[in-house]
Amino acid sequence: MEVDPSIAAEAEAAARRSEEAAEAFFRAAPPLRDRDRVAASVADFVARHSAGKWPPRSLTSPPCSHPSGSSDAGGPAGVICITSGGTTVPLEQRCVRYIDNFASGQRGAAATEYTHIPRPLVFACHRSACCLELSVAKCRYFVKAGYAVIFIHRRGSKQPYCRFLPEDSFLDLFELGEDSEIQVPQFHSAVVKAAISNYRKAIDEGLLLKLPFTTIFEYLQLLQMVATSMNCLGHRGMFFLAAAVSDFYVPWESMAKHKIESAVGPLNMQLNQVPKMLFILRKYWAPSAFCVSFKLETDPNILLQKAEMALKKYGMNVVVANELANYKDVVVMVTSSGRTTVSRSSKEEDLEEQLTELLVKMHSEHIRQPGSEDR
């Protein structure tokens, strides 16, 4: 099918505007503190995990000789960049006031835990003709799915393995025994011990790299750094972009230097749009990666339509649509092949368990699709 030349020209012009806006944003942003040290830790983390074996050996031998249910350890399934929490937009250069986005960081922290877990994963095999003759249930592989996670998170937001903690005082969880040894009251004990043990395991096995941000400037510089580093992973890289990223900002050079005076009546502000970096990520930073972004709205009437638009406009593999009123209970995964609703059946469950299971399965299929270097 031929594309109307005027539409193609318009799309190209829009892409160029996005690129120019992104360049201008980074040029004017205050530089990331400790940039070199952070970049080295990211490069080291990616290099360590790019050596992970993928696909596991069983996938490269004739599939149907393997009974379903066999397991294969392999290396970590891949590297996932999870972003979490809201970015801030400073209103003053010596920042006292800023615009913030609601985001507890719950989604990203939970996803980190569930992608860390090595568990049998089920996915359909598209490679062998023999599959056509077998029931889908039989033609599956079981592989381990422990991902190495780069967790780009807002300072002070929810952290993996301690999401259950009381919001304002961890000291409420502890007491001192008679010999002043630290004790955890019985009814908390199992959950605290599991948290310490799981967290230690993730750290000791080198499966977690935590990178904190506060402002939109820090966040986008970190995302750029991580994405360009992960580009070498090709299809094995995955992005789970759950951070609530500011849509509007005050460019650094046009920002008030000092605290805005409060005594002079109402305050008028004009904010610019933040360049749409998902587009840049997909086009330049990590074109082969599996990209999952999130769309949060308060109005259910426009949510799915906006998610569909983001899917096409930014070339995402999945857009997870969620509403502020019930984002913990239900989400809709929007892909080019349709919509899948994921919901939890009780308040005790984490929706992220199912969500990450489905996404990891889709990522496995992405790795094995035509054109993948790991196919």
Place this chain on the structure above:
Amino acid sequence: MEVDPSIAAEAEAAARRSEEAAEAFFRAAPPLRDRDRVAASVADFVARHSAGKWPPRSLTSPPCSHPSGSSDAGGPAGVICITSGGTTVPLEQRCVRYIDNFASGQRGAAATEYTHIPRPLVFACHRSACCLELSVAKCRYFVKAGYAVIFIHRRGSKQPYCRFLPEDSFLDLFELGEDSEIQVPQFHSAVVKAAISNYRKAIDEGLLLKLPFTTIFEYLQLLQMVATSMNCLGHRGMFFLAAAVSDFYVPWESMAKHKIESAVGPLNMQLNQVPKMLFILRKYWAPSAFCVSFKLETDPNILLQKAEMALKKYGMNVVVANELANYKDVVVMVTSSGRTTVSRSSKEEDLEEQLTELLVKMHSEHIRQPGSEDR
């Protein structure tokens, strides 16, 4: 001295405008969740501590018969309301975006710890003629100064007794022993144990009531509730208003209902001034209390002048002036009798130790001033 009637009329009109603005603010604010339960806990806390003996018995007997250096237990020295952390201003009713104020909550959390400590306090005696014949150094009383603290704090901000914790993961402090008992690595052990022990003590002795807020609407309703409850304490009540309170807000009724659309170009916002509640607190809520407020600026050239203005305009007893660049190292206490600079000599010290010591001393004098019911 006679006051120019036109100036007096103008001051009265300004006061009336403040009152009307405050009334309008509270009328339109979304009501505090759990208001009745919170109000009951505040009333109970204040009632328990209003029975504390003040002044300690030694102060009511002839002072000079007491050698300096004697101590007197008494009840808690008083009740202090400490506010801490920044308030947010929602930009949408179903809030995704909000304006926030920079404030870690470090100042208020540290002040809570230092005002809790029962310690000998030194203050000059103004009651007995005999004092005139003695050196000031000899005519002093030593009393215990453990305050009961109502800690109105921003959710997620620094908390008393665990300010030293790693910002994003308390789990880094712990490990599991061989029998999966919880252990603290040696080099952290003393500080973690002290934290648990001091925190437990404050809670067990009923000396700490924690009230969390996020928005400006929650904060001001809590402050009103606490201040009017503490009014019965008269001069014995103290306010340490370290919270970073928004100067501008969007009135609830004129706020966008849904998330503001990002696709339609730059965003223009007009924000109203938040009514100056310090004036209302001093005039109506707790007129006899000892009030300490804070002035934070980024421009040192206007800081002290603005602190002086706040002292007069709102009738504060002390305004603590601090600059964003060095607020942990130095502050200036501005009072009607002059300025006192308080600074720390090393990064290991908490400025709040000296600051609270000076303030508690001034509060003692406030209690004993002409007109005080506890004189």
